[in-house]
Amino acid sequence: MSEIITGCIAMFLFKETSRNAFNLQREVGHFQDNYEKIFKKRLPHTDTVDRVMCRLSPQDLESINAAFVSRLIEQRLFRCFKILGKYYGIAIDGTGINSCEENNKEQNLPSKISKNGKVTYHSYVIDAKLVTSSGMAISIANERVANQSDGSDTEFDKQDCEQKAFERLAEKIKKDYPRLPICILADGLYPNQTFMKICQDNNWTYIVVLKDKSLKGLQEDIIDVENKHRHSRQFHRQQGRKRIHQKCEWITEQLTHAGHTVYWLSCTETITNLDKNGKVVSVEEPTRFVNLTSMKVDNDNIPDIANAGRMRWKIENEGFNTQKNGGYNLSHKYSRKSFTAGKNYYQCLQIAHTLNQLVEKSTEMVTLFKANGKLTTKHLWEQLRSMLTYIIDVADFESNKKTQVRLAG
Numbered sequence: 001m002s003e004i005i006t007g008c009i010a011m012f013l014f015k016e017t018s019r020n021a022f023n024l025q026r027e028v029g030h031f032q033d034n035y036e037k038i039f040k041k042r043l044p045h046t047d048t049v050d051r052v053m054c055r056l057s058p059q060d061l062e063s064i065n066a067a068f069v070s071r072l073i074e075q076r077l078f079r080c081f082k083i084l085g086k087y088y089g090i091a092i093d094g095t096g097i098n099s100c101e102e103n104n105k106e107q108n109l110p111s112k113i114s115k116n117g118k119v120t121y122h123s124y125v126i127d128a129k130l131v132t133s134s135g136m137a138i139s140i141a142n143e144r145v146a147n148q149s150d151g152s153d154t155e156f157d158k159q160d161c162e163q164k165a166f167e168r169l170a171e172k173i174k175k176d177y178p179r180l181p182i183c184i185l186a187d188g189l190y191p192n193q194t195f196m197k198i199c200q201d202n203n204w205t206y207i208v209v210l211k212d213k214s215l216k217g218l219q220e221d222i223i224d225v226e227n228k229h230r231h232s233r234q235f236h237r238q239q240g241r242k243r244i245h246q247k248c249e250w251i252t253e254q255l256t257h258a259g260h261t262v263y264w265l266s267c268t269e270t271i272t273n274l275d276k277n278g279k280v281v282s283v284e285e286p287t288r289f290v291n292l293t294s295m296k297v298d299n300d301n302i303p304d305i306a307n308a309g310r311m312r313w314k315i316e317n318e319g320f321n322t323q324k325n326g327g328y329n330l331s332h333k334y335s336r337k338s339f340t341a342g343k344n345y346y347q348c349l350q351i352a353h354t355l356n357q358l359v360e361k362s363t364e365m366v367t368l369f370k371a372n373g374k375l376t377t378k379h380l381w382e383q384l385r386s387m388l389t390y391i392i393d394v395a396d397f398e399s400n401k402k403t404q405v406r407l408a409g
Contacts, residue, residue: 004052005061007044008345010035012352015327015381019046019334029389038388050334053341061347062141066176068351069130069140072358073180080409081132083308084301087183087205090173091137091315092190094126094145094162097346098331109339110145110159123342126165127350128173129315131185133307134408136357137319139350141176143169144343162189170198183207183295185312188214191292193258199294200260207293207309210264218257218292222264229253235303243272248306250297263297266290267306323353327378358405366408 016022023046026032035043072078073088083089099122103109109121124145129137145165173182182204186195188211199206210218235246250265271284291309295301323330328349335341359365360377369375 001052003041004044004049005064005348006039006041007046008049008053008348009352009355010039010043011046011049012328012349013355014385015329017327017329018332019050022046025385025389030392031385031389034388034391050341053335053344054338056340056344058340058343058347061344061351062172063176065139065347065351065354066141068354069138070177072138073177077405077407078130078132078136080407081134081136082181083183084295084304087181089131089185089308089311090140090182091129091131091185091312091319092126092166092169093187093312093315093320094124094165095316095320097123097125097342098333099123100333110147110161124162125346126162126169127315127319128169129319131311131314131318133311134361135314135318136361136407137314137322138354138357139319141169141172142346142350143172144339146339163192163194166190167194167198170202174202183308185309185315187312191215191257191262193260196258196260196262196294205294207291207295207305207312209309209312210290210292212290215257218255218262221255222251225251225253225255231299233299233302241274241276243274245270245272246303246306248302250302252298254296255292257292260294262292262294264290264292265297265302265306265309267310323349327381328353358407361407363406363408 011019011022014022014025016025026035026043026045032043078088081089099120100109103111103121109123111119111121113119125142126145127139127142129139131137143165145160145162147160182202184190184199184204184206186206186208188209190206191208191210191214195208196206198204212219229252230249231252232247232249235248237244247268248265249268251263254261255264256262266288268286268288270286273281273284275281289306289310291306293305293309295305297305320330322328330346330349333342334345
């Protein structure tokens with residue numbers, strides 16, 4: 001079992017994009033021999049992997065991932081990325097993985113009906129990722145948006161949705177990380193009574209997006225108090241050839257929504273692009289971000305809270321987008337029919353992505369990228385596969401030697 005699960009994780013670790021591609025790789029050159037020398041395990045055929053993934057309980061792989069991430073947290077690997085020096089930023093969001101015209105054999109994929117009556121079934125997942133200012137997005141738990149099947153072929157009157165899935169996801173997070181100080185970062189779908197009560201019951205803080213036309217009653221309260229209690233502060237920083245200006249505004253008066261106390265803040269950012277001599281090339285249109293938070297906002301913590309709220313984007317960019325377009329091929333159907341296998345492949349992908357991030361964000365790799373401006377992560381992984389494929393013997397590779405990973409800040 002250890003060999004099979006390791007082989008499945010390795011398929012994503014080497015970014016092979018499909019089971020067939022990994023099978024072809026194992027037959028080329030010395031890849032299989034070198035793999036077995038490094039991992040100290042045989043390299044399984046992916047058809048064997050698939051048969052196990054169809055039968056393996058997804059909870060088993062979820063527990064492996066939770067134990068892995070918990071160990072990283074215990075080693076204080078992410079302590080320098082805490083929000084206000086106290087909370088781990090956990091971004092919550094959902095993404096569509098793939099779609100099909102026929103439901104799976106468990107009959108639990110949510111469906112959509114087009115205007116012309118065509119029914120499409122969607123595989124959708126909601127994920128909780130630990131995000132950092134350095135660009136890491138590490139999955140700590142996930143939950144499928146899926147109808148609870150009774151084994152029949154009947155359609156569902158009320159289908160599952162992202163908000164219902166979040167309730168189940170929150171239970172997983174609290175079970176696996178009961179004492180972790182968490183700040184939930186979420187989009188405009190979440191500022192509702194159920195979400196706020198879950199955070200309150202679990203002793204979590206949160207920063208959520210406030211859309212302009214949502215929560216009309218709260219928006220009216222904001223207008224009533226903002227002129228009397230509004231404060232502002234401006235910040236400037238240089239980032240490469242970009243000069244960034246931020247104007248943060250907040251209201252000291254506490255607001256109430258659905259019986260819960262919240263605070264309002266906004267951040268308007270203007271980016272000025274410079275040439276290599278420091279002269280202005282262009283000025284981008286200002287972008288405004290508005291958030292609600294359970295943490296009291298003041299003059300000292302406003303920049304940290306405002307920037308933490310914007311880290312929510314990392315689950316989409318460094319998270320889902322990387323997994324779909326960065327070699328992991330998240331949207332690929334690694335198993336055509338089995339919903340259980342799909343869950344297990346997703347979990348193995350998350351473990352592999354975490355492992356790769358620990359390498360790519362290490363101080364050694366960051367130093368290497370700075371020294372070689374045109375070097376890319378994709379090129380390095382191609383070189384790694386080439387080494388395993390064409391080098392005759394990697395026996396000198398010290399796979400049993402303990403190493404320490406230091407993340408770049």
